[in-house]
Amino acid sequence: MLLPALAGAQTAVDSQLAEIREQSRFVPDKALAQLLKLQGEAQNESAATRAELINQLSLARMRLGQNEAALPLADELIAFGRQQRSDAIIAKGLLAKAYVLFAMTDVKGAHQFAFESDRLAQTTSDLALRVQAALSAGQAYAEQGNFPPALGKMQGAVELARRLDDLVPLAAALNSQARLYTQMKEYEQGFAALDELIAVAGKLQSPGRLAMAKSTEYGLAIESRQTRRALRALQDGLELERRLGAQRMIAVTLVNLSDSYLKEQDYARTLQYANESLQVSRRSNDSATEATALVNIGQAYLGMGRLADGKRSFEAGLAFYERANSQPDLQAVLIEYGMALERAGDLRGAVAAYHRERAISNQLFERQRQQAVLELQEKYETEKKQRQIELLRRENQVKGAELDNRRLQQRVWWLLALVFALAAVIVGLLYRKVRHANAQLEVKNLELKAQSALDPLTSLYNRRHFQDFMRSQHLPAAHQPELRKAHGDDIVGALFLLDVDHFKHVNDTYGHAAGDAVLRMIAEHLRIALRETDMIVRWGGEEFLAFLPAIPRHGIDEVARRILSSISSQAVLYQGRSISVKVSLGFSPFPLVPGEDGAALPWERAVNLVDMALYLAKAHGRNRAYGVRGFHNFAQTSMEAIEQDLERAWRAGFVDLTVVLGASADGAPGEPAAEQPAPADKVSPAGAPAALRSGAG
Template identity: 65%
Template sequence: MRYVPDDALRRLEALEQQSRTSGVATRAEFLMLYSNSLQATGDVQRGLAVADELIAYGRQQRDDGALAKGLLARSYALYQLADLKGCHAAAFEAERVGLRTKDMPLHVHVLITAGQSYQEDGNYPAALSKLQEAVEVARRIEGNRLPLASALNALVFLYVNMRQFDKGWELQQESVAVAKSINSPGRVADALSMEYALGIESNQPERARRALLEGLAVERKLGARQMIATTLVNLADSYLKEHDYARALDYSNQSLKAAIDVRSTNDIATSRINLGQAYLGLGRIAEGKQQFEAGLAEYDKAGDKPELQAVLLEYGGALERAGDYKGAVEAYHRERTLTNEMFAKQRQKDVLELQQKYDTEKKQRQIEALRQENRVKGAELDNRRLQQRIWWLLAVVSALVTAIVGLLYRKVRTANAQLEEKNEELKQQSSLDPLTSLYNRRHFQEFMRGHGTVERRVFGDDTVGALFLMDVDHFKNVNDTYGHAAGDAVLRMIAENLRVALRETDMIVRWGGEEFLAFLPAVSRQSVDEVARRILYTISSQSLQYQGITIPVNVSVGFAPFPLVPGDTPLSWERAVNLVDMALYLAKAHGRNRAYGVRGFANFSQTTMESIEQDLERAWRNGFVDLSVVLGGPHGAPPPAESCGTSNVVQLKAGRKSKSR
């Protein structure tokens, strides 16, 4: 069914009337297959509706098996709709319900889906436990090895993600053998596809390609058009990794035709990106750009912002290797603009959540104030009754009232202190990044707007302020390879290292994503380069130990003294940060693990600030900008520094590696 979904859907629709009037088990199995077939042919919303119908039917019949199958189908549909939270919730509920039945193949099914959900969350220990349990349950099923084939394939994929390649290869042999023993070409194709992934990740490209070619033959014999398109995409990608651009071009054209045939948006977009890389590798820059732009348009139309961001970085790297540095910088600027848009949306969401939290606390304070007021009024009424009834105890009552008022006063004072503490806590939360405990971008912007004199600050000749903008090198590779939890650990480690490298009086900011900004209010002009060197060394000298794996970490840096004064007028802090951002892009484009600094301007009467901002590298080469380059060294070695003035143009090197998908 999943390998030739169009044919499966036609057959299921022919059986629909008969199946809907059958018993609970038959009807439940039909609805699950029907939902999965609709999803596989691209009609995900209808597939979700059928899944919800099955869930309602299972609850109406009080049948855990039918309910679990409906929840599984719903989980798959939500995954395709990019609702991972809803997908995982349905998967975990399906596991809870399915394990109450006596259906052992269903037990395997729900355990696999729960394990894959933990895997997508980055919780590998929980995922490993579930998938190993699924394999053990499947081994005990007699006369049906299909659940074992599914469980083994899922466990091999987890070992690939965990980079435990020895265990993966050991289990892969059994996975292929089981798939061949049940005479299922589709399961054989699945196992060979997993062997490709294992080969690529364990750096065995020839073994990976043999698996792809063998799998392609099986898929063509089976007529699995969607699998054929995906395999052709992977073949093109494997040749791109070896810089065999002619073969990559051939397989990219085949995969594009196959993807269009099955209307697979993702494979169409990826095929065009692969075509763009192949053309650029062959020196056909115009055709390469055309295909890259077509692929980007597909991702943009699908609204896949994270993938669009990753492809723009890949685009910039490919143009850089092809020698089109201007095009590379433009691609990086497009990626940065998209990153800022995504950050702005996230920031708006965070602000709304913070406002909601504040409103809730405000209502609680109002309720507490009303309760306090009622207690005070009650005390006053009691006092009046006592005065009316017991005049002879007036002195005692007066003392009691005094004590009550004192107690109330202390309570009010305590409530006010707690209110001030809450307000201070709320203010601090709105100023700090929750992951790194550094100042956030909003706090820095408010600081600069509230201290306008910072931009006009004048020191002696030897003292300046300074801005440093840092971006983590190859951060997407860390997230893709080790998971987002590892990426978060990298960001926390960099934050700690920046606290070590800089002073307590310096403002360190999480600028957004994998970017950090540091503002030094006062530093020796001669030591600005040294600060950049210290940042590079402090970060690169520390490697992150994560789950038994060593992850090296570097950053690229753009920096400048502040204020920057071209001519007679200082730049605003926004324009200064933008110029430092452009210097950071030069550091990225020229090899990473280095810092580019704007030291000043020369011959400014012959140019304009707008011209410099349009193309910093050209302004540097034309002698209008004085730059300083600080090179990062290998891990554990302090990097040397070199400066390049207006008359000393440094030859740029195009050696940066692109990020692999």
């Protein structure tokens, strides 16, 4: 990120610091050596000059991976600012600390200090510092996925930078703005910012700034599917970076080159560039780039059929994201891992990766739900306070009216009766308004209760409501035929759990707004496909759950087929493009009775079995449904063994599975096709599909 310009009159030390400042970004080792030489001279300089020296020492050590030395320097700068009672120096120290914490993978702490620095910096007259702080706060918002405030901060920083004579802050602001537009998939605006950035870098005659622009151009081009332009930008940038000797930038460009060749399935070149990046990033202590290189090496090995090497490299890369606690990045890497294992034929490993990704997705969804509830509560409390203020104001009006009445009584005794009548009318009106306010309060309470049970995007029930509902039910035992028979047919409940196939592809290709439109379409067609008495729940992310309280046992497969057909036959029109999706299903009758003692499984374990059936559907081709019909020879096994590996239990004959295929269920492009039984046929181990008989692992 950009470093602030020095304020006040320029001394010889100030001039040297100004020259070193830009050099530090690209070749921090050389910059650090010059900064150490300046320490003696700076002792007699102004507070602003000494503060800038400490700031640059901290950032140079951070860029060299010496975070343990950089952090105390940032704290020293904050303490120096407080001693000098300078908000500008304190803000600069907070910003330096944010950078070091981010490099140490403390993302939450880095964001906290970035926001605090921005609030303080905007109260100062240092325009360069305000640009830098606003950019850092905008990047923090973007890393949280909160794009509206991020864009506001970036646009404000660009406008501030245009007021400076120095073009370096403007180059930094335009670069950050173009990267944000890339994240937001606003490619046209991103290329407009990039064109201005390249023009500014040309005026600066800075190979480093031009190399940064080429890196940003690569991101824009690869996201907008201009692969040739992306590759050319990487090659041009690498040439500039090698000329500068900017080791960290070289490592990033090399790993991006490996990623480009990985997309073309050129695994030899992928390994070449990824291994080069790995060596450079390790020399420069760049853990994030090292992790990305390890992931690319793992994907290349898996593509070449070297499963053991691929898994080992992938897991080494994943360890960095787990340490960094960067859940969105970890989620994306786990999806790539699962897809790579699936293409390599390791279905068991793919399912395990998908399970890990699903757990993270559920955590993120739960956080979003809690945030929505807190926002509703805050809104309710605000409205309640406003109502209380309004009532107090009216009460004051009544008291004022009563005082006026007393004065009138003293002066005009013959108007006493009329005054009492008027007072009665006023009290009656106020009483009516109080009653109306109480009625509105009751309506608001009911609305809040309803909103806490519904998913705000789809208006379906949410997971918490379903859990509360199931805990409140007293479901009948399975062995009560006089209660479970109607007209000679076995009436049961049923659970259906479905997941959207390739939903990440929809978000990556069309944007998250298109993904939301797909989820709303699925919710609407689930309402059409099911009955009003059936409970439909948004289970989490792109997962939906349906609970049917009463259905003939022989009709469960038909409901699964109807759900598959209803969704796959529809398309969402989004920005002039038609988006079609399919889903995978897991289902079972409910309650499930594994043994002969008549004891049914708790609903939580039944949902867990249905989830395992869903992942079998995912692992064996998608666009299909796997159902758990029942159990056999349960005395020879246990529920724990079945839950540990559903497919193995099925092959051993302990579980009775059924398969319902969706329309044209041959697998998505790039997925291995597997021989499947006829739709809705009972599946037994002897008649298993080829992919199931060979095992997932």
